[in-house]
Amino acid sequence: MTDHRIPLAGVIGNPVAHSRSPDVHGHWLKRYDLPGHYIPLHVEDIDLEQVLRSLPQMGFAGVNVTIPHKVRAMELADFISDRVTLIGAANTLTFRDGKIYADNTDxxxxxxxxxxxxxxxxxxxxxxxxxxxxxxxxxxxxxxxxxxxxxxxxxxxxxxxxxxxxxxxxxxxxxxxxxxxxxxxxxxxxxxxxxxxxxxxxxxxxxxxxxxxxxxxxxxxxxxxxxxxxxxxxxxxxxxxxxxxxxLLHQAVPGFERWFGQRPEVDDDLRRAILG
Ligand SMILES: NC(=O)c1ccc[n+]([C@@H]2O[C@H](COP(=O)([O-])OP(=O)(O)OC[C@H]3O[C@@H](n4cnc5c(N)ncnc54)[C@H](OP(=O)(O)O)[C@@H]3O)[C@@H](O)[C@H]2O)c1
Known part of the structure; x- marks a missing residue:
């Protein structure tokens, strides 16, 4: 059966309003004319686990994680990359087959x-x-x-x-x-x-x-x-x-590629869009 759902991704933080990630991913979605949405998600510490378990059911392909959830996200993941082990924190989560895969792209x-x-x-x-x-x-x-x-x-x-x-x-x-x-x-x-x-x-x-x-x-x-x-x-x-x-721009590349299926470019166009 073909999955016709529009892929979703986002950034989880507290606070999250200052994050530039929605602008970066939004720019790429538009530029490559891809279906999908990238959303800022304000999540309290106490809710993190429940949120991470629910997001895949809602159509999320993955999320970025920012302060203060980077260490807890690593602990909650089912699989962690060598880089996460080395750095001790995760910033990029991918949901696949009901499991959470954690990476650090910094x-x-x-x-x-x-x-x-x-x-x-x-x-x-x-x-x-x-x-x-x-x-x-x-x-x-x-x-x-x-x-x-x-x-x-x-x-x-x-x-x-x-x-x-x-x-x-x-x-x-x-x-x-x-x-x-x-x-x-x-x-x-x-x-x-x-x-x-x-x-x-x-x-x-x-x-x-x-x-x-x-x-x-x-x-x-x-x-x-x-x-x-x-x-x-x-x-x-x-x-x-x-x-x-x-x-900041390059660390977003691996997540975008995994969630939306296109390796995006970091170029002057993107820099200009983010600098507004
Ligand atoms: N460009 C990017 O993609 C990117 C990515 C991540 C972070 N950042 C930026 O990088 C900076 C650090 O982020 P972080 O997550 O590593 O923060 P962090 O874990 O809070 O570390 C802050 C660092 O700054 C030092 N520091 C703070 N105030 C100081 C002062 N008055 N005198 C001397 N040292 C001081 C701290 O020293 P102590 O240990 O002595 O407190 C510590 O080494 C932030 O500005 C953040 O926005 C940028």
């Missing part, structure tokens, strides 16, 4: 964005400095190690969280002190800000950034504003910079 999104924004970037060219050790940092550290960075240096205001990453990711990860971490920059091939510093409404990142130089690739996962003071400083010293919007 690492993929980070690498795809760097490769698009800095085509000559090669993780193996030298060590990488990662500022921050929160949820996004875990995905980025795993991505950099997998892509072949010979060493990943991590600095975080709360040092114990960076030490936690070292315990999980092993010997190619070195922890340095937050306040003096700017001293490392000159020796790095890749530098990433994964903290929320520099975001609209947040304090600026106050580290010594004078070590930025030509030949480095520098990226910030904050994307409001697109050109953070951190990226401006790197650019003014000759480094190649990649803004944080690309990661």
């Amino acid at each position: 690492a993929y999104g980070f690498l795809a964005s760097l490769r698009q924004g800095a085509p000559d970037w090669n993780a193996a060219a030298g060590p990488a400095l990662v500022l921050g050790a929160g949820g996004a940092s875990r995905a980025i550290v795993s991505a950099l190690l997998e892509a072949g960075a010979p060493e990943v240096v991590v600095a975080n205001r709360t040092r114990s969280k960076a030490e936690g990453l070292r315990a999980d990711f092993g010997a190619r990860l070195r922890v340095v002190e937050w306040v003096t971490s700017g001293d490392q920059i000159a020796d790095m091939a890749t530098v990433v800000n994964t903290t929320s510093l520099g975001m609209q409404g947040q304090p600026a990142l106050k580290l010594d950034l004078s070590g930025f130089k030509r030949g480095q690739v520098v990226t910030d996962i904050v994307y409001t504003p697109l050109m953070t003071p951190f990226l401006s400083e790197a650019k003014s010293r000759g480094a190649t910079v990649v803004d944080g919007l690309g990661m």
Whole structure:
């Protein structure tokens, strides 16, 4: 029997109104002229399990999961990808044959964005400095190690969280002190800000950034504003910079393809649509 139902997908969060995912998926649905809808779903913690079990019966092919449900979603899934195990959180769920398959596409999104924004970037060219050790940092550290960075240096205001990453990711990860971490920059091939510093409404990142130089690739996962003071400083010293919007857009690609059956493009058209 043919299934004529229109595929549904969405993003589950609390709050969820700020999410750009409905705009991203909505843009692609229109662009590829596909039947389907992508909906923001505000779900309380206590309701998450029941909601996840009901969505497939309502025609949902899958959902993205955002704060605060990423860890619980992993725990509730029937199958989890290696990436979810490594990162400890899920952001993309696919429903198939009554089962929940959980994946985390942040690492993929980070690498795809760097490769698009800095085509000559090669993780193996030298060590990488990662500022921050929160949820996004875990995905980025795993991505950099997998892509072949010979060493990943991590600095975080709360040092114990960076030490936690070292315990999980092993010997190619070195922890340095937050306040003096700017001293490392000159020796790095890749530098990433994964903290929320520099975001609209947040304090600026106050580290010594004078070590930025030509030949480095520098990226910030904050994307409001697109050109953070951190990226401006790197650019003014000759480094190649990649803004944080690309990661947000690329991490949506695998989910869209699984749910709606078309691999979508991340291009200037999409960037313009999201930046409004
Ligand atoms: N572009 C994308 O696709 C993408 C994806 C995910 C997240 N993001 C953005 O990335 C940022 C981090 O997200 P997350 O999920 O990793 O958040 P998170 O888990 O809350 O981690 C926040 C990080 O920022 C650090 N931080 C916050 N305030 C600080 C301060 N005043 N001084 C020094 N460090 C400070 C925290 O250090 P402590 O551990 O010491 O608190 C921690 O390392 C957010 O702005 C988020 O919007 C972007």
